[in-house]
Amino acid sequence: MTGRALERLEAVYAIAQHRAAYSPEEDAAHELAAGWMRDAGLEITRDGAGNLFGSRGEARVWAGSHLDSVPTAGRFDGALGVVAAIEAADRLRDRPLAVVAFRAEETGPLGSMRIESTPDAYLEVHIEQGPVLERLGEPLGVVTAIGGQARGSKVFEGRADHAGTTPMAMRSDALVDAARFILHVHDSAGDDTVATVGAIEVEPNAGNVVPARVTVAIDARSADPDRLRKLVADIGFEPRWIRDPTPMGDAFAAVLPEAPRLVSGAGHDAMFVPNASMLFVRSLNGGVSHHPDELSSEEDIELAIGVLTAALDRLTR
Ligand SMILES: [Zn+2]
Structure with missing residues (x-):
């Protein structure tokens, strides 16, 4: 059979x-x-x-x-x-x-x-x-x-500058801020929750320009509705939608x-x-x-x- x-x-x-x-x-x-x-x-x-x-x-x-x-x-x-x-x-x-x-x-x-x-x-x-x-x-x-799921994104604003001529202390690098946030998303999840940044958009996305603007996509999930909402709050993003x-x-x-x-x-x-x-x-x-x-x-x-x-x-x- x-x-x-x-x-x-x-x-x-x-x-x-x-x-x-x-x-x-x-x-x-x-x-x-x-x-x-x-x-x-x-x-x-x-x-x-x-x-x-x-x-x-x-x-x-x-x-x-x-x-x-x-x-x-x-x-x-x-x-x-x-x-x-x-x-x-x-x-x-x-x-x-x-x-x-x-x-x-x-x-x-x-x-x-x-x-x-x-x-x-x-x-x-x-x-x-x-x-x-x-x-x-x-x-x-x-x-x-x-499991419940929340999806959304977060935007980081910096300033586009020349990668060679702009001293480190004078930069506003959106991708560096986004990178710290991605680690924070990863660390916010635990045994009963999962959280993922699976996509990022970098502007202008050029190898010799300090990143001016980065959009990070966030996916957060849990089987428990309260834990899901706590996870969203801990990560600190505004979900586009949330499904219990x-x-x-x-x-x-x-x-x-x-x-x-x-x-x-x-x-x-x-x-x-x-x-x-x-x-x-x-x-x-x-x-x-x-x-x-x-x-x-x-x-x-x-x-x-x-x-x-x-x-x-x-x-x-
Ligand atoms: Zn299926």
Whole structure:
């Protein structure tokens, strides 16, 4: 059965590594999945946002993920959750449930943001996209929350001067101020928070001119809303937007009580679907993701499909 799951992941990847939102490549992935859903005895519908549903009966319980991908994608991000849900639905042929493939998760997510009906439970299996489970030596982890996030920028103003003729004491170097700030951002985060400066703009950005103006992009995250706000205050920036953490339900914890608990640092469709629970599958290769080396093992995927099936069984009995 799992051999089939891996073959299907390969088939989705073979359409195109980059399946952009609402592109012909994403359409083709949805068509492929629709065929597999029909084979599992599910009835195909699409909503106004283009999300694909394979339903059986009065489906109040959904399972799935997304089929779009980033340009540098691997095989598992998103597609694993859809393929696993189809396998589980195939094993629970007498149960009312729906498998969903959301549109455009990597862009928004535009699909799950625009769902028209809401389930009593939504179950999403997803590759971890990080190194924690691999380091713990654990195949699966229960997601307790999708972390909150704040994004913004800070501008440092200095004065453009000649790099050769302006004595050090007479300079106002915006990049030196920004560099100190970047270290401060790094040091402001800790065990339960992360903070990153991933982009800077230097003006005039010339090798022989003292930098006059620097814009620094800041990304701050935490699973705890108060810690997130404290982190923003400690760093000292005005967020352009701030998104509170989204707590996840216990549908997977109920069948996997001993599994490690994780907070997702990445956003997922599960943020926007009510009554969502998430299960992470161990990422191998050090947790690399959004990269062709992204990997989960056949054994771990089989375990995840088993847990998803058990959770759906429990919820649709
Ligand atoms: Zn994803």
